[in-house]
Amino acid sequence: MAPPLYQVVIDTIVERIASGVLQSGALLPSETQLGAELGVSQGTARKALMELESRGLVQRAQGRGTFVTVRTPETSLFNFFRLRAADGTLHTPKLEHETARRRAATEAERAALWGRPDEVIEIERVRSLAGRAMTYEVSVISAALFPGLADRVPLPNTLYVFYQQAYSIIIVRADEQVKAVPAPARCARLLGLKVGAPVLAVQRQAVDVLDRVVELRLSQNVTDDHAYFISLS
Amino acid sequence: MAPPLYQVVIDTIVERIASGVLQSGALLPSETQLGAELGVSQGTARKALMELESRGLVQRAQGRGTFVTVRTPETSLFNFFRLRAADGTLHTPKLEHETARRRAATEAERAALWGRPDEVIEIERVRSLAGRAMTYEVSVISAALFPGLADRVPLPNTLYVFYQQAYSIIIVRADEQVKAVPAPARCARLLGLKVGAPVLAVQRQAVDVLDRVVELRLSQNVTDDHAYFISLS
Numbered sequence: 175m176a177p178p179l180y181q182v183v184i185d186t187i188v189e190r191i192a193s194g195v196l197q198s199g200a201l202l203p204s205e206t207q208l209g210a211e212l213g214v215s216q217g218t219a220r221k222a223l224m225e226l227e228s229r230g231l232v233q234r235a236q237g238r239g240t241f242v243t244v245r246t247p248e249t250s251l252f253n254f255f256r257l258r259a260a261d262g263t264l265h266t267p268k269l270e271h272e273t274a275r276r277r278a279a280t281e282a283e284r285a286a287l288w289g290r291p292d293e294v295i296e297i298e299r300v301r302s303l304a305g306r307a308m309t310y311e312v313s314v315i316s317a318a319l320f321p322g323l324a325d326r327v328p329l330p331n332t333l334y335v336f337y338q339q340a341y342s343i344i345i346v347r348a349d350e351q352v353k354a355v356p357a358p359a360r361c362a363r364l365l366g367l368k369v370g371a372p373v374l375a376v377q378r379q380a381v382d383v384l385d386r387v388v389e390l391r392l393s394q395n396v397t398d399d400h401a402y403f404i405s406l407s
Numbered sequence: 408m409a410p411p412l413y414q415v416v417i418d419t420i421v422e423r424i425a426s427g428v429l430q431s432g433a434l435l436p437s438e439t440q441l442g443a444e445l446g447v448s449q450g451t452a453r454k455a456l457m458e459l460e461s462r463g464l465v466q467r468a469q470g471r472g473t474f475v476t477v478r479t480p481e482t483s484l485f486n487f488f489r490l491r492a493a494d495g496t497l498h499t500p501k502l503e504h505e506t507a508r509r510r511a512a513t514e515a516e517r518a519a520l521w522g523r524p525d526e527v528i529e530i531e532r533v534r535s536l537a538g539r540a541m542t543y544e545v546s547v548i549s550a551a552l553f554p555g556l557a558d559r560v561p562l563p564n565t566l567y568v569f570y571q572q573a574y575s576i577i578i579v580r581a582d583e584q585v586k587a588v589p590a591p592a593r594c595a596r597l598l599g600l601k602v603g604a605p606v607l608a609v610q611r612q613a614v615d616v617l618d619r620v621v622e623l624r625l626s627q628n629v630t631d632d633h634a635y636f637i638s639l640s
Contacts, residue, residue, distance in 0.1 A: 351634035354587035372605035401584035
């Protein structure tokens with residue numbers, strides 16, 4: 175069965191954003207132009223744009239047209255970095271330590287990551303907040319999808335903005351599982367904790383605009399003075 | 408400055424839902440009827456209904472009209488109970504232990520709860536999943552807002568459905584702060600843990616349809632076999 179016409183329009187625009195043809199902040203064609211170009215009605219083009227807007231990929235500005243959503247380091251941090259001080263303020267974490275190395279993928283990583291990569295890049299980072307080591311974070315990405323990344327250390331503080339700018343990979347969702355666990359040895363050493371002290375472990379799968387799992391990330395956090403903030407509705 | 412007209416329509420409908428005049432699942436007046444009744448245009452009535460829909464308070468059914476959103480025990484649990492097994496499945500937790508008692512409010516409780524109550528009701532619960540004690544939960548609510556609740560033990564499993572049915576208090580949002588902490592003595596005893604074992608502490612403020620903080624809840628969870636699931640975008 176052929177997909178509905180508006181889905182074809184959606185896929186076309188997502189493809190252009192993902193490939194970098196339409197860059198962050200770019201103006202999209204009007205509904206009329208899109209319709210003419212892709213051979214669909216203006217109503218179909220409008221339906222596609224509304225769906226893209228509801229996914230957060232584009233933004234409509236009254237009277238000015240539709241633009242590719244701009245993701246700045248600030249909005250990216252705000253969306254995906256949930257640790258806050260007790261009063262809810264967000265302090266930008268400072269990068270204290272970083273390594274990136276290429277290695278063979280584990281079976282679990284192959285199964286979870288898009289493209290079933292044989293090799294991955296593992297990025298290890300320690301972040302501090304208010305002068306105190308607070309987050310130990312290990313990110314795992316496909317070596318084939320991020321060529322040369324391991325040689326580009328030091329990486330920018332905000333990996334997702336870097337993924338987009340350097341690799342046209344746009345993270346739009348993060349599925350997280352949060353647990354309280356005893357700090358393992360390496361984590362405890364890097365964060366200055368006793369082995370077994372409680373840390374907040376956040377296991378993330380980051381999904382890009384093409385609905386591919388492109389990053390696995392485990393962060394372990396000290397939550398004495400901070401907490402993971404979330405609003406449910 | 409007078410509020411915009413559509414805001415007046417929104418407030419009127421929220422008031423009717425909160426007071427129970429419009430019950431869960433009830434059909435709302437049409438845009439034309441609402442406009443005539445409240446002296447606003449059909450467009451203004453439509454704008455108000457769209458806003459109420461985006462807040463999740465009403466649902467529009469194509470060709471059938473607009474209805475007050477039905478919150479069943481299942482949807483309520485699904486929204487506000489984020490603990491899942493590793494594969495993402497939700498097991499309904501079993502209530503193992505429950506007490507409710509009236510007591511004086513602490514200064515912090517008075518400051519946080521709507522209405523600055525002098526007296527509160529504290530509900531203590533232990534829940535189990537798959538036969539294992541897993542959550543120790545203390546909920547604190549205003550005694551004035553929930554008259555007689557302490558005498559109604561055993562309470563239904565899903566407190567938010569009970570709040571709505573018995574007190575017309577409709578929880579629509581929960582703001583949570585999640586931490587990893589060492590289990591305090593009472594929590595450890597009730598959950599069968601060693602004192603100091605890591606537990607996932609979730610501090611919640613539950614907000615009702617009138618934007619009032621009506622419940623404070625601290626739940627402490629064992630996350631060996633389960634995790635707090637969340638999707639960020």
